[in-house]
Amino acid sequence: MPLLWLVLIVLALAGAGYVLGRQRAMSSAGGDTRHLHSLPVYYGSNVAIFAAMPAFLVLAVWLIAQPLLVDSIVSADIPATAVPEGSTLSLLMSDVRRVADGLDLAISQGTIAADEAKTLRADATDVRALLASVGVALGSDVNETTLSAAQEFRALTGTGSMAMTVVVLALALGGFAYAYSRTNKDFRARNVVERSIRGLLIAAASIAILTTVGIVLSLVFNTVEFFRLYPALDFFFGTTWSPSFGGGSELGVLPLLWGTLYISVIALAVAVPIGLFAAVYLSEYAGAKVRAFAKPLIEVLAGIPTIVYGLFALLTVGPLLVKFFGSGGTFGVDWMSGASSVTTAGLVMGIMLIPFVSSLSDDIINAVPQSMRDGSLGLGATKSETIKQVVLPAALPGIVGAILLAASRAIGETMIVVLGAGAAARLSMNPLEAMTTVTAKIVSQLTGDADFASPEALVAFALGMTLFVMTLGLNVLALYIVRKYREQYE
């Protein structure tokens, strides 16, 4: 693994740099630390940082940029006529990459020699069979265009990797030499080292931004790709969801949105009253002992993984509901045919959300100043009158924020709906019927065997985008409201 070796070499250089830099500084000070500007460790660290940091930075950028560059060069060389009917360039390129990877694998396993791979011809060798023998399955036979593109791909990648190794090593050595030559007793090593550390800290903090950028980019690119294959209007306003991997899918998001909203509403109808009343009771009535006992226990509900709730919905709540509402059930009605339903998922999700509503509301109710309560009690109001007419109205914005956050959770929740809500996308009012949600369909579209370039798989990204925008909107609004509310009482 040459990359691993490269990293290890650079690390070794940095280690050597640390020792040598420290030594040089010490000897320049005649072995007396007091003559040094900074502590000896800083001189060592300085050389180590200069040896490793630029090298790793370039390495990281290179690793990201090279595949993109190679891709664009290779795909530019593929004539438009070579793209078969009903396929796209990107589909072809994914084939090219697979063939190239397969050849790499074949060489590493010794099935063919490195030279042989370069001169392979599609009409002379059955490349598909060759690759299948090393465990790379291809969807179709390899034609000459694909093979030569794959060979070009491999050649470019090889050259690139070679260049990368040279550049990275040169940088590491250069940095080492530069920092080492600067090392003497008057050099302000600490300041330089601290600046680098500060840089690292900033980089770490920026990962949050990078994550968001990553999320947005991966959603946007694939969504755009999807809308190229499937009209956006049909997606947003279509009322039928029936993907078929053979083509001719109808991918309307409305039934999914409906299922999502329906389930979320039921969940909130369970969680908000219970959570709110529990918060009111715990913060206004309960003694210290009850509070210390009940509050953490209710919050345990929030610590239980969602897969547990999913299983609970699928295997316990669903069958129980069927026992009541199914055919031959307690109520003698036949309203429910299977364990999965909107109510099943909604109820269980409601249980999950209770602690979200209650602990957020609890914080918010506690932030209402005691003087408000005193004012009301001093007028002869009962506790409940004080709560209903003074505390809750004062806390209202914060509570609305809390409910919005819970709603955003409900919309984004996956496992409970995957297991409890069912797979059928419908626009129905019956809460005992199985429906499906945006998140459940993201899972089912991306875990199938669909080709990632097909609209049936890409639609998941458009769904993800929809979900992201909805939850982001709710979150931003909720956080804004809560923050404004906090400021009011600070």
Next chain:
Amino acid sequence: MTDATNNTPKAKTSLLTVSPRVKKRNAQEARFKAYGIAAVATGLVFLVILLSTILYNGVGAFQQTFITVPIYLDEAKLDKNGNRDIEEIKKVSTFGYTPLIQDAIFAAIEEKAPGSEITSAKDTKALISASAAAQIRDVVIANPDMIGKSVEFRILAASRVDGYLKGRVTRDSIARDKNIDAKHLDVVDTLRSKGIVKREFNMAFITGADASESRPEQAGIGVSMLGSLFMMLVVLVLSLPIGVAASIYLEEFAPQNKWTDLIEVNISNLAAVPSIVFGILGLAVFIQFAGLPQSAPLVGGLVLTLMTLPTIIISTRASLKSVPPSIRDAALGLGASKMQSVFHHVLPLAMPGILTGTIIGLAQALGETAPLLLIGMVGYIASNYPSGPISGFMDPNSAMPAQIYEWAKRADPAYYERAWGGIIILLVFLITMNIIAIILRRRFERRW
């Protein structure tokens, strides 16, 4: 002003009698309070129901039905040439072992339950797990000198038999089951009374690998536990330093500007982004773009790291904030640089809080399932132990919650018990982590 008092003459009321209006208001008060109690009680009842459902359904997975019989390892079948050449013994596939087991069981039935309706050795197939042959073959290959002897083995009973002992399978429920008949259950009853068929603690559930759809009795969560372990290592190694570094910057060094604001808003929003979106990110960036292997714990760990970071940053900042400024001033006053004051004084003091937050973040990541679905850690049958650390990170594996999901989706109800059992194990981990966090907090909590 005085006329104001005159036109509202107030009737003198005694404090000692409660007016009807106050009575009504007090009743309202009592009702309101009752709603509150009911709400808290409902929450607690849900918790109790949830936990007892898990326990009730899941304990069964820790017990399994075994059949203990002496099996005659026939030399004529296992080592025709009789030279105990290990290569030759290996050539005998599991199909060669099945008849030996069936014969052994049949012999036991004839001896202990004479007159049963089971009349041929083949008929005992319904009682034995399909994994038994492989189990015995492995033992024989490890100890070739056993061949030709009669050795006592403890083999797994078939899932239906296990279900019968646990009450999941009944005589009614097998009416249309092709795999097993009532006569088998009769035999099981007899053999059970003779101590040949027994329910015992099933270590293999905790340490074992997943099995195929048709062998629930063999499935264990051990391999996916390792998958989770490797993922958590990735999460810990990445999220702790990055989270701490980011928090230190934001809390101690960041100037108040647009960039800092942007980061802060980003972090609080990321904390509320649905986890499935992180799965999409992982799929698009780590697998499609960066070309990392599908189903690998490394990728799972990376995705969970990004998901956990906001939690860790938020709690780390809170503990940094709780270190009083006087400590920083003291260090700065002695001529330490800002960086030194933070790393030498503030950070060590904030460490317990940071670790607590990290453990809670890890616990959250450990139970997360949705993003793992998208990066292919579900649907993969975790049947091989990783061969070493690198294979542990890079080779396809499952994770505990993903394994539970996988079992929950399988058709055989025997797998449901395993899913519940898996949840018990998962919860044991989560509870342990949370208890450690609580102890850390209690032990090192400082009030300034």
Next chain:
Amino acid sequence: MYDNPNLERKVAQAESKISARNVQVFYGDTHAIKDVNVEIEARTVTAFIGPSGCGKSTFLRCLNRMNDTIDICRVEGDIELDGENIYDKRVDPVQLRAKVGMVFQKPNPFPKSIYDNIAYGPRIHGLAKNKADLDDIVEKALRRGAIWNEVKDRLHAPGTGLSGGQQQRLCIARAVATEPEVLLMDEPCSALDPIATSQVEELIDELRDQYSVVIVTHSMQQAARVSQKTAFFHLGNLVEYGDTDQIFTNPHDPRTEAYITGRIG
């Protein structure tokens, strides 16, 4: 107040409104109020003075059982309002607080409109028969609170939008609206500037013709300005109680003198 001799006389022979006997208050293990006996007269302003932490506010809060809201607080002894023990089991604190209103240190208008702030008490106690009646009560209370002219054009604006002094007068008006017999004021001017303070003080003086007012204050000048009776608390004890003039000019107890002259406190 000296230009009304009738009123003077009335004060002199006033009936007792609240009488406290052997009152002890404990906060957990702390003995906060030790054996306090005091008679508070009707239509009089009584001032409680003393250094911080002397228990004057605690004692004030006993008079309408606001201490009930604090779990660890325990009250012993008798406090009678018009001859009825307010700590009797049969007494509902809600009913008591309607009779003994309270104004707090920091103005605490509810986050509602000015109108709703005033109407809150009358509504919960059912004092108004209809909307017109309620309007009437609100106007009267605002007039009594000497704030009507300032807010009559914006009754539906939020009460939190008023200035500090206005907020405090609003709170007094709010307390007055429930037709109490006694008004307790816990340092009502400590959060106000001097102009607002003098407005509130004037108001207190006006309220005296109808209510028995008990005011806790830090400022001896304020006590001297607004009260007819003064009680001096020190370390949980009621050291001296008497006419304000007497306390300030001729204190009997050396501790009172020390406080008045600024040596303790």
